Amino acid sequence: MRPKIYIDGKEGTTGLQIYERLGARDDLELLLIDEEKRKDTEERRKFLNAADIVFLCLPDAAAREAVSLIENDHTRVIDASTAHRTADGWAYGFPELSDDHRAAIQTSTRVANPGCHATGFIASVYPLVAHGVLSATDALTCFSLTGYSGGGKKMIASYEAEDKTNDLYAPRVYGLNLQHKHLPEMQKVCGLATPPVFCPVVDDYYKGMATTVMLPDHNVHIVWQALSAHYAGQKMVKVAPLGEGAPMISANTFSGRDSLTLYVHGHRSQTIVTALFDNLGKGASGAAVQNMNLMLGLDETTGLTL
Template sequence: MFNVFIDGREGTTGLQIYERLQRRNDINLITLSEEKRKDVNARKECLNEADISFLCLPDAAARESVSLISNPAARVIDASTAHRTAEGWVYGLPEISAGRRALIAASKRVSNPGCHATGFITLVAPLVKGGIIGSDYPLTAHSVTGYSGGGKKMIAEYETAGRDIALDSPRQYSLSLSHKHLPEMVKECDLSHAPIFNPIVADFYCGMCVTVPLYKNLLLKSLCPDDIREYFAKYYASHNFIKVAQKDELPAYLAANELAGTNYLKIYVCGNDDMILLCSVFDNLGKGASGAAVQNMNIMLGLDETYSLI
């Protein structure tokens, strides 16, 4: 039996992790009463008692939680952006490189990837590693997400009667081109500069589609969409949660909520003789948040990574 504490259980990600774990018979969930959930001493006791703690908190609060841990055996999975590029932390995307799963398994500090970053990195990192694009390629990415990615406040805005009519339309945000997921995108893909990243929130609860367009004549290797599709299929062949769509699976319309409610991510490679379009579709609350966190926990505890996720 493993002791697990969720610091910030009341948020969207925390609640989903709790729901995923409460049905398991190998997990003892350490909980705090409503009146004690912000009590520093009570949280400190839980953080040091747990085998693994999930931090589902704003960045500053996540850093505070880490500072409260004195037990050298205590392990942490941080769902905030606070430690995603920090020294001493392993970035929790096990599929992205040959040795990453082993690093996660051995680590006491794992940072859970951002949702937009997950979609971008799974598309771009393999191409840089394979010498298909250079680290200085002028990348652009678009990402359409369901409104649950904005947390409880945004969910309430979308689901309240008489809401603002603007919510009926897809809305672009982070117009300053300084989205908080950019640092992890750059680091994990070994890029020399940040991509132009255009996130969009739309009127559906959960799901995400991240799209990266490429010019064929700017690739370092002369490859067509079929070649890149085959490359991705080989790259991710041994991984449980990343699938690559075959050419005959390409739909007329690609739905961002296709994999809602799952921990899967599906890659589509489209395009023509001159341009290539890469798309990753997944659940922003699944592989983009709580599902990924539970997958990392399973790996850290030496369990089947798919446990309670399939």
């Protein structure tokens, strides 16, 4: 019997991208709610409880409500919102971080999908803390360049309008209050004493992300060796040969792909690590499908583009 899959919030960018990855597969049964009833609580309750795995592609409050509507022990949830990323009882959906993370995803009934910017930061920092290259008390700085698709339908429409305003043609720095919603998971998952100083930037291209962590007083060879050892043998996260990509790397390099590659540059006393990936791929929908594959005991790359 094929696993039954329901996407609550299929009309949003993340939901549509998940549907696109699952729609052509014959090993799953997609449960599709009537468009006129997709906001009907009782109808959603039926679908949520009929599914083996549910993807929540909803605002935080709606995601919490959806979880409360599940009244059985068999429906497993992958939440793409921010609502449960640091919540007790939820596995953090980044299997490459450790064997424990992978095992938790495989066995859990509740998995929180990582945030896009957080994915790039954590991919770089978690292994360096785990291997003792960084200390939990180190003060870290990160900037992250993303395409506008991560901003949802309203932002996409503003960037693609024929009469868009002049400021949309240039990179725009945001999160200026230094309280971006991804910071709690960045800090908690990496085990940091304080959150990083984090500067996100959105630019005039559809998708792709370059998240760069700056490491003063760290030898580039030591950083590269630690990251390479940590991700050796992984299918979805790779470390490029030292210095590859110079003199320039582009944030949209991995557009359309579901994998992530770390690029390490610098010298004996200063290093930067840049995670290149698709904000809608490993940064959202691709990661969600990867987690679903693991939960179902399938090869994690099934239906994904590397």
